Amino acid sequence: MKKLIIANWKCNPASLKEAQNMLVGLKAGLKNNKAELVVCPPFVYLTEANKILKGIGGVVKIGAQNCFWETAGAYTGEISPLMLKDLGVKYVILGHSERVTTIGETNEMTAKKVKAVLNTGLTPIVCIGETLQEREQAEAFGVIEKELKESTKGIHKKEIEKIIFAYEPLWAISTNQGLICSSDDALTMALYLKKLIGEIYGRKTGQAIKILYGGNINKKNAKNYLENEAISGLLVGGASLNIKEFLSIVKSV
Numbered sequence: 001m002k003k004l005i006i007a008n009w010k011c012n013p014a015s016l017k018e019a020q021n022m023l024v025g026l027k028a029g030l031k032n033n034k035a036e037l038v039v040c041p042p043f044v045y046l047t048e049a050n051k052i053l054k055g056i057g058g059v060v061k062i063g064a065q066n067c068f069w070e071t072a073g074a075y076t077g078e079i080s081p082l083m084l085k086d087l088g089v090k091y092v093i094l095g096h097s098e099r100v101t102t103i104g105e106t107n108e109m110t111a112k113k114v115k116a117v118l119n120t121g122l123t124p125i126v127c128i129g130e131t132l133q134e135r136e137q138a139e140a141f142g143v144i145e146k147e148l149k150e151s152t153k154g155i156h157k158k159e160i161e162k163i164i165f166a167y168e169p170l171w172a173i174s175t176n177q178g179l180i181c182s183s184d185d186a187l188t189m190a191l192y193l194k195k196l197i198g199e200i201y202g203r204k205t206g207q208a209i210k211i212l213y214g215g216n217i218n219k220k221n222a223k224n225y226l227e228n229e230a231i232s233g234l235l236v237g238g239a240s241l242n243i244k245e246f247l248s249i250v251k252s253v
């Protein structure tokens with residue numbers, strides 16, 4: 001199975017020109033790539049991303065960083081999964097901890113978004129992770145379980161198989177505490193998520209589900225996380241903004 005490397009640009013860069021340069025740089029630097037790649041720029045650059053990356057035969061897919069749970073209507077400021085699909089988007093990151101901590105999104109909101117994204121035929125990437133305090137108080141496993149169950153509430157077996165999960169401990173995100181989550185700790189949580197999914201949807205489903213790791217990935221440590229089969233890929237934040245660094249991460253696959 002090919003490893004999946006996803007670039008989450010977050011709220012960057014500040015101009016279309018910079019985004020174009022990043023996309024052109026990425027396109028030019030991809031040679032003998034062995035990974036499945038997804039780039040998630042801000043909404044306003046999605047069209048441009050699709051235009052620039054289409055030329056390389058779908059090697060890089062386009063993802064969004066969020067969306068709304070309705071397809072259209074009186075929801076000022078929201079972007080629907082149907083609109084994203086129309087732009088050529090294939091993946092949508094949902095429940096990222098920055099949306100939880102900065103915007104106040106809840107697991108219930110994530111669950112509605114997951115359902116809507118699946119109904120539109122796009123692939124949700126659902127982020128799950130505990131805070132430093134929760135880890136220090138030995139609550140990490142409980143928090144992860146609650147988050148998983150609440151953000152996939154009402155999801156059937158056929159649907160769960162289409163979801164990709166990303167274990168992203170908040171304390172390891174470069175712009176939070178930026179601590180290093182060891183590859184062993186990342187693996188433990190990936191296996192724990194698989195076990196929980198297995199208990200609900202059957203062991204085979206748990207084994208097959210894709211779990212990514214995200215948090216402080218760089219070109220030096222990327223390989224460590226990818227060594228184990230239970231980690232299907234990486235969700236890269238800060239390092240994905242430096243195209244040279246991101247290409248090195250891709251090369252380490």
Ligand code: 13P
Pocket residue numbers: 008096168172173174175214215216217235236237238239
């Ligand atoms: P960093 O790679 O900057 O730690 O961010 C991780 C992340 O939040 C990806 O979604």
